[in-house]
Amino acid sequence: MEIIQKQAEEAVKTMEIIQKQTEEAIKSTDEIQKPTEDTIIDTIIEGIDIVRTFKMGEVEVRALRSVNVRIRRGEFIAIMGPSGSGKTTLLNQLGLLDTPNSGKVIIDGTDTSRLSDSEKGKFRLHNLGYVFQDYALLPELNAMENVYISLIMQGKSKTECESAAAEILSAVGLGDRLQQLPSKMSGGQQQRVSIARALAHSPEVLFADEPCANLDSQTSKEVLDLFEKFNQEKGQTIVMVTHEEWHAEYADRVIRLKDGIIQG
Numbered sequence: 001m002e003i004i005q006k007q008a009e010e011a012v013k014t015m016e017i018i019q020k021q022t023e024e025a026i027k028s029t030d031e032i033q034k035p036t037e038d039t040i041i042d043t044i045i046e047g048i049d050i051v052r053t054f055k056m057g058e059v060e061v062r063a064l065r066s067v068n069v070r071i072r073r074g075e076f077i078a079i080m081g082p083s084g085s086g087k088t089t090l091l092n093q094l095g096l097l098d099t100p101n102s103g104k105v106i107i108d109g110t111d112t113s114r115l116s117d118s119e120k121g122k123f124r125l126h127n128l129g130y131v132f133q134d135y136a137l138l139p140e141l142n143a144m145e146n147v148y149i150s151l152i153m154q155g156k157s158k159t160e161c162e163s164a165a166a167e168i169l170s171a172v173g174l175g176d177r178l179q180q181l182p183s184k185m186s187g188g189q190q191q192r193v194s195i196a197r198a199l200a201h202s203p204e205v206l207f208a209d210e211p212c213a214n215l216d217s218q219t220s221k222e223v224l225d226l227f228e229k230f231n232q233e234k235g236q237t238i239v240m241v242t243h244e245e246w247h248a249e250y251a252d253r254v255i256r257l258k259d260g261i262i263q264g
Helices: 002-041 087-094 117-127 143-153 158-171 187-199 217-234
Strands: 043-056 059-072 076-080 102-107 128-132 205-209 237-241 253-258
Touching: 043 087, 043 237, 059 087, 059 237, 076 087, 076 217, 087 205, 087 237, 087 253, 117 128, 128 187, 143 158, 143 187, 158 187, 187 205, 187 217, 205 217, 217 237
Parallel strands: 076 237, 076 253, 128 205, 205 237
Antiparallel strands: 043 059, 043 102
């Protein structure tokens, strides 16, 4: 009997070991599968079958032809292509500055095709940032005021706005020009103010349409270095249209368009 009891106890121990190993194997499998879930969550923008056409007199121009694009959180994307290829049109779709004839754009899990115009406006204000080639600064406002005007529109107090504006202007190298009017600044400095304004509310995505078009090579490098800094240090997602190959070298990935179709 003692022998049988001893064998039974050993059998129980063996079963416990097997059960423990099985649980560890299941846990290990869960951990292996987890990156797949993270990859799904990691998508910040998805454009699905985007079609955009424009009427030019009696001629219909198909600017985008069923474009599909996916951008991961934290990516620095460059959109390139010849003149008329649909670069800015695609940026305007992804940035909710225009509405497609068909298809949809999903940003951070939100299907923006289901939003009203008013809801889209609020979504842009709180979640997206924009940098344009012409700077789009208000001439009668100084650097700090140009930056914090969008924060005031979000309902923040003046103290919060001034503090955030001063901090981001310092981050782009304009901490000593807070009270400067745009007319007293160089093109590069005005674009830095534009970048500060776009980043002041920590947007999910920063959209830049030819941000260096009106700048010389050295100033362009300084602006692109800023983009790279915020992308690498803050994980800022950036989508930038450019026609310069050396600008695209700053990006993690290049989306190339031709005749409204993504190439490759």
